[in-house]
Amino acid sequence: MAKQNTDKNLLSGSPRITKVSFFGRVASVFQQHFQQIFSSFAELWKTPFATIMTIMVLGVALSLPSVFQVLYKNTERVSGQWDKASEISLFLNKDISEQRIKVLINKLALYSDIETVTHISSHQALEEFKEMSGFSKALNYLDDNPLPDVLIVVPVAQAMNTAGSKLLAAKLKREQGVDLVRVDIDWIEKLQAIVSVAVDVVIAIAILLLLSVLLIVSNTIRLNILNQRAEIEVFKLVGATNSFIQRPFLYAGAWYGLLGGVIAWLLTFVLVQWLQSGVVSLMGLYQLQFQISALNIEEAAILIAAATLLGFIASYISVKQYLVKIEPK
Known part of the structure; x- marks a missing residue:
């Protein structure tokens, strides 16, 4: 009888396997992603000098297309006024x-x-x-x-x-x-033709600069992957999936792009403010009033979002090229 009671107690005290609900699994996935997003951001600042230099290079490269956008927008405003004879x-x-x-x-x-x-x-x-x-x-x-x-x-x-x-x-x-x-229409049409050619040149330069952003971020993530090769091998030994390992690198690339986009917006804003007084003085000589139109909220949001997406794409390319090839020995 005592043995039977003991067996019953053991059975009653044995661990139970609880089934996790669908919403619990979704919440766990989101929590894991958020942890990796913020941990990847903290990882960037373990090498602050290299991170700042990379972000500044990205900011300068991205600021040139945004400056071209400001110039084009203001040229359109001026030529639109001239077009109205x-x-x-x-x-x-x-x-x-x-x-x-x-x-x-x-x-x-x-x-x-x-x-x-x-x-x-x-x-x-x-x-x-x-x-x-x-x-x-x-x-x-x-x-x-x-x-x-x-x-x-x-x-x-x-x-x-x-x-x-x-x-x-x-x-x-x-x-x-x-x-x-x-x-006075002929000179306006010639000016519009010159502006059209200038826009084509600006688009070509902007594409080259965006490609340079892809290369910079991709190479930076590649170096991070190679520097953390031993850690990646350990993760794979304990059974971590490729998607789990690659996520921090993807988020790091997105962080590079986002911070570079913010720097580009700040540089564009500073440049517009710097040119503002000179333009006002020049227009004052012709008794005209003209204010340089900077990037609005929508354009700034597009710039930062595009930079973040470029960083994510560049890191994805590096991850698929190098991380999947790393296997524990």
Whole structure:
């Protein structure tokens, strides 16, 4: 009887195998990932000098495409303002009468794509030219006024673009009494062509710089893998899976990319602030107001996210290339 009771007690005191729920397993996986994310970040700072140098190199490489983006965005703003031709100058025939000028002004006022028409008489034009040129005394010796009457035409907002201004200028050329129509469009189109070529060059340079980021991070992770070869062999001896071993290296690459992206954003911000005063002074000479537009929140987020993704991809390449080949002897 005593033996039977003992056996029962042993059976009742034996360890029970409890089944872990699905949510418990998911929570365990997430906990494991978070631990490896933060442990990989701490691992970077065991060699702070090398880590800082790598991050700074990544930041400089990534800052160049972001600076190009800032330059392109501001160039688009400026060229967009230039593209909106606000005035069209109509140079009238020298022998046109005052009555005919009034008739022409009334006719142009009926155009649906014209906002205002301003008449500058030949006498007024000559006086303005005297003030601007500084040759007032020499011009007083002229027998007659060589300047014609001019009509300044301001298109409506919908026509304030290259295509609309060209179409309106073609119609105005057919008006009787108009000798010459002047719209500064050709140089704008040439500028846009130059900007388009510059954008292609910038894209090519940006691609090369992003490839350099991949190579830098990939080589850095490769060196980390080789330096921790003994630890990796021990992990594999105790049965650790490749996915478990490679995760810290993947997260380390992502950390390199993320920190490099933050440095790139800071460098771009500092550069914009440094150039701001110079641009304001330059525009002040032309009596214009222009503020450099820096990276907005969305662009900064895209920069940092893209840098993080590049770091992750680069580390993945190194992991698949070198870590899987390490086997315990």
